[in-house]
Amino acid sequence: MKASMTRKLGLALLTVMMLGGVVACDNEGPAEKTGENIDKAMEDTGESMKELGEEIQDSVQKGQN
Structure with missing residues (x-):
């Protein structure tokens, strides 16, 4: 009985x-x-x-048209 109580107390302490x-x-x-x-x-x-790359692609595409 004492071992069971010690085990429960140990588990409670560990949880806390x-x-x-x-x-x-x-x-x-x-x-x-x-x-x-x-x-x-x-x-x-x-x-x-990423935005800079998109702007460069847009300007290249506009330059080709």
């Missing part, structure tokens, strides 16, 4: 610790914020390059 870890992951540190800024900058650069 895991939930605490998940909650703590929501706090963004400076490295996380910097990474997000870099990701956004790369996405913006990619979109700009």
Whole structure:
């Protein structure tokens, strides 16, 4: 009976610790914020390059007509 109670207490403690870890992951540190800024900058650069390529294609097609 005592082993069963110890096992249940251990599982409850482990569950609380895991939930605490998940909650703590929501706090963004400076490295996380910097990474997000870099990701956004790369996405913006990619979109700009795509738009530039489309503009070049349009001007080439207009020049051929």
